[in-house]
Amino acid sequence: MKKTLLCAMVTVSLAAAMMTGCGSSGGEAGSEAGQVTLQFMNHTGEDRTIKYEDELIAEFEAANPDIKIEVQRMSMDDYTQTIQTKFASDDAPDVFVIEQSNLELYAKNDYLLDLSDTDIVNHYDGNMLAYDGKMYGAPLGVNAYVVTYNKSIFDKVGVEIPETLDEFYAACDAIQAAGYTPLAAGYQDSWVLMADTQAEYVTSIMKDDLDALKKLESREVRFADSADWRAVFERFGRRLAYTQGDQFGTDWNTACTMLANAEAAMVISGDWTANNVADMGEEVELGAFVLPVSNNADDTVVVYPGAGQSYAVSAASTKQEAAIKFVDFLTTKEAGEKYVSEGIGICVIKDVEAPEGATTLGDVVNMISSGKARALSAEADFNFKEEYRAAFQNVVSQFVLDGGTDVDKVLADLDSEFDRIAGN
Amino acid sequence: MKNAKGYFWFLVPSIVLFAFTVAVPFVSGLNIAFTDWDGISKEYHYVFLDNFIRMFQDSNIVQAIKVTLLFAIGYTALNNILSLFLAILLGDKFRGVGILKTIFFVPMALSAVLAAFVWGFIDRKILSGILGKSLLGSPSTVIIGIIIIALWSGIGSNIMIYMAGLSNIPQDYYEAAQIDGANAWKRFQYITLPLLGPSFTTCITLTLTSALREFGITMSATGGGPARSSEMISIFIYNNLFSYQKAGYGQAVALVFMIILMVLGIGLTRFFRSKEVEM
Numbered sequence A: 001m002k003k004t005l006l007c008a009m010v011t012v013s014l015a016a017a018m019m020t021g022c023g024s025s026g027g028e029a030g031s032e033a034g035q036v037t038l039q040f041m042n043h044t045g046e047d048r049t050i051k052y053e054d055e056l057i058a059e060f061e062a063a064n065p066d067i068k069i070e071v072q073r074m075s076m077d078d079y080t081q082t083i084q085t086k087f088a089s090d091d092a093p094d095v096f097v098i099e100q101s102n103l104e105l106y107a108k109n110d111y112l113l114d115l116s117d118t119d120i121v122n123h124y125d126g127n128m129l130a131y132d133g134k135m136y137g138a139p140l141g142v143n144a145y146v147v148t149y150n151k152s153i154f155d156k157v158g159v160e161i162p163e164t165l166d167e168f169y170a171a172c173d174a175i176q177a178a179g180y181t182p183l184a185a186g187y188q189d190s191w192v193l194m195a196d197t198q199a200e201y202v203t204s205i206m207k208d209d210l211d212a213l214k215k216l217e218s219r220e221v222r223f224a225d226s227a228d229w230r231a232v233f234e235r236f237g238r239r240l241a242y243t244q245g246d247q248f249g250t251d252w253n254t255a256c257t258m259l260a261n262a263e264a265a266m267v268i269s270g271d272w273t274a275n276n277v278a279d280m281g282e283e284v285e286l287g288a289f290v291l292p293v294s295n296n297a298d299d300t301v302v303v304y305p306g307a308g309q310s311y312a313v314s315a316a317s318t319k320q321e322a323a324i325k326f327v328d329f330l331t332t333k334e335a336g337e338k339y340v341s342e343g344i345g346i347c348v349i350k351d352v353e354a355p356e357g358a359t360t361l362g363d364v365v366n367m368i369s370s371g372k373a374r375a376l377s378a379e380a381d382f383n384f385k386e387e388y389r390a391a392f393q394n395v396v397s398q399f400v401l402d403g404g405t406d407v408d409k410v411l412a413d414l415d416s417e418f419d420r421i422a423g424n
Numbered sequence B: 001m002k003n004a005k006g007y008f009w010f011l012v013p014s015i016v017l018f019a020f021t022v023a024v025p026f027v028s029g030l031n032i033a034f035t036d037w038d039g040i041s042k043e044y045h046y047v048f049l050d051n052f053i054r055m056f057q058d059s060n061i062v063q064a065i066k067v068t069l070l071f072a073i074g075y076t077a078l079n080n081i082l083s084l085f086l087a088i089l090l091g092d093k094f095r096g097v098g099i100l101k102t103i104f105f106v107p108m109a110l111s112a113v114l115a116a117f118v119w120g121f122i123d124r125k126i127l128s129g130i131l132g133k134s135l136l137g138s139p140s141t142v143i144i145g146i147i148i149i150a151l152w153s154g155i156g157s158n159i160m161i162y163m164a165g166l167s168n169i170p171q172d173y174y175e176a177a178q179i180d181g182a183n184a185w186k187r188f189q190y191i192t193l194p195l196l197g198p199s200f201t202t203c204i205t206l207t208l209t210s211a212l213r214e215f216g217i218t219m220s221a222t223g224g225g226p227a228r229s230s231e232m233i234s235i236f237i238y239n240n241l242f243s244y245q246k247a248g249y250g251q252a253v254a255l256v257f258m259i260i261l262m263v264l265g266i267g268l269t270r271f272f273r274s275k276e277v278e279m
Helices: A002-030 A047-063 A076-088 A100-108 A119-123 A151-157 A165-177 A190-206 A212-217 A227-240 A252-260 A272-278 A320-330 A333-341 A362-369 A386-401 A407-423 B004-034 B050-057 B059-091 B097-109 B112-131 B142-167 B171-179 B184-195 B197-212 B216-221 B233-243 B247-275
Strands: A036-042 A067-073 A095-098 A129-131 A134-139 A145-150 A181-183 A264-270 A286-289 A302-305 A310-313 A373-376
Touching (some): A047 A067, A047 A320, A047 A333, A076 A190, A095 A100, A100 A129, A100 A134, A119 A320, A145 A190, A145 A252, A145 A272, A151 A165, A151 A264, A165 A181, A190 A227, A190 A264, A190 A386, A212 A407, A227 A386, A227 A407, A252 A264, A310 A320, A386 B233, B004 B247, B050 B247, B059 B097, B059 B197, B097 B142, B112 B142, B112 B216, B142 B197, B142 B216, B171 B184, B197 B247, B233 B247
Parallel strands (some): A036 A095, A181 A264, A302 A373
Antiparallel strands (some): A095 A310, A129 A134, A134 A310, A145 A264, A145 A286
């Protein structure tokens, strides 16, 4: 008897929960005339950036009591697929984040609202996400590939920031001799491996040739025939010896933990590394420098795309006016200054200046202000297109698993995979 | 017989749910297999059998088939041996049997993503320390790692079916055999095994077909890596459908795969049914 009663109670409470669930979402549309709720979807992952974003949203909602923002965040790995599914099912969020790599596909299919005639254009000196002469995305920060290092290890071992390749190897040797792991590699998350190789080929190849990846995809250039690509894999293979080993059994967070706990001295990835490590709790002093790619110190420059991840408005949104207002608010000079002063990253909004005082990225920001930098056009895309990217990642994974010594094989394998995909 | 119609109404909710979530989308997506749809654009063109022809020229699909078979056969064998063994153990009455049952069944309530997350953590932090290298991080052991996760999270259902099957075997048979001098192994071999026939039919068929379709655990644990070493057919299809912008091709592979699974499922059921003995 007792059991039946319990069952009945559970059933009733479940049913009630379901009904209230429906009720609240159903009531939203009709409640309070004039109240607009915007769906905002992105893949912000780092706690500090989430906090920054939430504070801005709260400010916006306070200034615009009639607009409510509903944020939906997911991991980068799920994001692209989710947003494409939402496009296909006419369920696109009002405001979302896009990258250069998807711009053409989305713009061609009329999923993005043309922002050219809005005030948002005035926030930029021309570095917005544009396709066919129209502005489709409003960028805030740009990403640059950097080596994030643990200052305490560098101090203890007594190594300086390397500016040439030989200095870099010497620093790695010294750190290894002192009993630390020079490089933490968390390749279990596939994007980490990609970012690691990008730190090589963006600084060495794409700096001078924006279309380098497209030429490989169209097979105009073959990996095996290119001395530059051979050099990329020779360098990448050589520094594998400085990693902790079992790279595919180590994930991104573990690699960051190793850096934070001073087990490993460096992580090669992007400017986001420092934010991620800062979220792991411990007080740890980090710095960042650009990975040297040659023995000429002048080649070591910060390379960054004119426009990074950008805010876009759905062309299918029924609340475009509010959405434009929101994107405008997210990309003001004040928002940009907050972004830079909280040390979140590098900003592309007009007239935003880096604050005095050392943040982790201070050295990199200084390199930009002192001209040791190369801003690429807004069309720069550091990623291969999806299937090529997967093939690249798989072949390079195999290269890592084989110990990173057989450069001929990785180049030949890349060519045969790219041939296969291009032939299809 | 009079009640048959009445019973049918109990099926209606399931049938409606199945129709709207499985049957209708399946039929309405069939034509995609004959198109060059990229998975996002509003228009597509019919390319007839091109997608099916490409399937036979694709070298990557061979690797996916190998991985799938390796996992499915390994998982099915281990799952059935282990779950039968545990079902016999748990069929006895001893202190703590209730707790043990709960321990084996609870993981079934967790999602594949959660199971993969928990085991990914164990693999990175504990197994890698014991074995010197993580299971999921190297191509030679990644399938073993995924089998362990799948066993942990899915063994409960087979234990349940085997326990039900065991409890259906009349105790008289065992007593009679014991009097005739049959030892425990002989009793298992000549009574338990043949009389468990219906359970074998269900368990082996269901485990094998679900293992061939395995997606969730692998996707969340490794995403098919490292270097394609755990890329199963289901992940191959997913990648083409969603990541590579080759939805037409992905759908074609899915269609062929589904037909193979159906033939296999029906064939296995027929085979095992023919071996079953009447009690």
